[in-house]
Amino acid sequence: MARWCVPRGRTSTKGNGLDMEPEKRKMNLCRTSESDREWDCAISRTASRADSGSECRFLFQAMAALGVRQPCASSAVFRTQSPKWTSCIVPVTLNCRAQQRSCCPSRVCAICGTDSAENDTHAFKLQRRRSLVVSILLPLLPAIINSDPGSTASAAEEEAVRLEQIRAAVRKFVTKAKAAGVLRLVFHDAGPFNLATKQGGMNGSIVLELERPENQGLNRSIKVLSKVKAALEPDVEVSWADLIAVAGAEAVSICGGPKIDVQLGRLDSSLPDPEGQMPEETLTGSQLREAFQAKGFSTQELVALSGAHSVGGKGFGDPYTFDNIYYKILLDKPWLTKENETKMIGLDSDRALPEDEECLRWVNAYAQDQDLFFRDFTSAYMKLVDTGVRRL
Structure with missing residues (x-):
């Protein structure tokens, strides 16, 4: 000592x-x-x-x-x-x-x-x-x-300017209608991370994995971000990993969610991530918890990140608004009523959350307190886009 x-x-x-x-x-x-x-x-x-x-x-x-x-x-x-x-x-x-x-x-x-x-x-x-x-x-x-310690401050200022340039370019091309697809892109790029093998993470490899079944439809979001990249370069160089991380954060903000400050410097992978690392949509609550634990995420972080499904056409309120209505609908379980049997309300993995006792605790908490949801989502998102990252 x-x-x-x-x-x-x-x-x-x-x-x-x-x-x-x-x-x-x-x-x-x-x-x-x-x-x-x-x-x-x-x-x-x-x-x-x-x-x-x-x-x-x-x-x-x-x-x-x-x-x-x-x-x-x-x-x-x-x-x-x-x-x-x-x-x-x-x-x-x-x-x-x-x-x-x-x-x-x-x-x-x-x-x-x-x-x-x-x-x-x-x-x-x-x-x-x-x-x-x-x-x-x-x-x-x-x-x-x-x-010179001043050089550190200067580098931080330069990164802040660069981040604002990327944000501004994202907002020119990413609208509320495209926000859900961009957010999904974040989860599918970072999602394959495996804590045991240290493989995967936010590395831009999603651009090499668009033919996989679980990534169906993500090519549209890649095309949108390709326009952002073209508008920035060569004046502002940005890796795919950084661009996807920033774009996801801006998608949340565009739809009324919290502002998330994302650090830059991620390196892109030249190889695709191993297959079969994304959690399946049919998992039960306990299986979801185990799958996220294998990636280094807690039950709280699992439930907080699931709140991203509040945007998009999953049947959780206004598809263009990021809020805590997702959790309120999970508690109501409208898919159990006869008149809603044929309606598309969430994925099987969404419906599994209120059926699991540990997940239900956080579903209740976020349904009652949107500010708490925003804070926890911000922390979980920043962890997601920084886990397993290789930096400059």
Whole structure:
């Protein structure tokens, strides 16, 4: 178990072998291991930053490159409010604690070793290990120290602009009448994912699988999105996987559902997914739960995602409105009445949900609370389009 602590209250490093410019704000991170004490101090240095927030981000970037676990939000790194953090580089020797006290008089928590005799026992072995670690990690330091955190913000801004361009293009071609087909496309591209084999997922392979029986009719939605792709490229390049994920989210929003922010960067597969991985429409409630569990989805997520059937010609209210009427009709079970025997009201898999006790719990919850349905659908959708994804 490691404790992370931040020295504070000193603006100079005189006495520890490192001269610092006092106007620069630095940070020292000390780590102690209660298990083997293989590290007496983990020393990180950051360049000057405009505020403590950017200092933290820059430090965590360095920690990630060095393979050091970041502190949690409740740790001392986050609790410390002092803007004048001190940089401290202390050689790993038997008088480590004394030197640390000289450069870091006050601490958030205790650091380094607790017993000089024990340090003496391990000193030789630890020095050899640390020499090896330093020789491996030293070439990484220039990249860490000279990296620009501003580039991360710039990349995020560029992605946000690109996402809005894709959304705008989707809305030019995807109407309410086409929304159901586009949503179905999302489920049939991401649906073949298998948690055990890690195959499938949102990878655009659906364009190679249109001849399969379960994908009948999806070629129409592919033609619509082909127009979107042609309108975007070459100025805005977009993979099929990203385009389908964004188009599905926009289809929900176009029909009055929640706005779903989709992250970009998915790579397309050059091969079709294995066959026979889509859940069959004739499954019972318990079989559906097992099928979705094999893909990494809970019963709640299964029922929430099924709410996408509120749009389209499945007999669940207005075919162009995304709402919770789907669940209310499932509870009414109109297909059991004589006058509705010949009507098309949902698939067998839809009708199976209220017959399963675990699924029924969530059917009831969403029938009573549309906001809850919107929140849970958003979370489940984002998980669906990110599961098994290979990114740039």
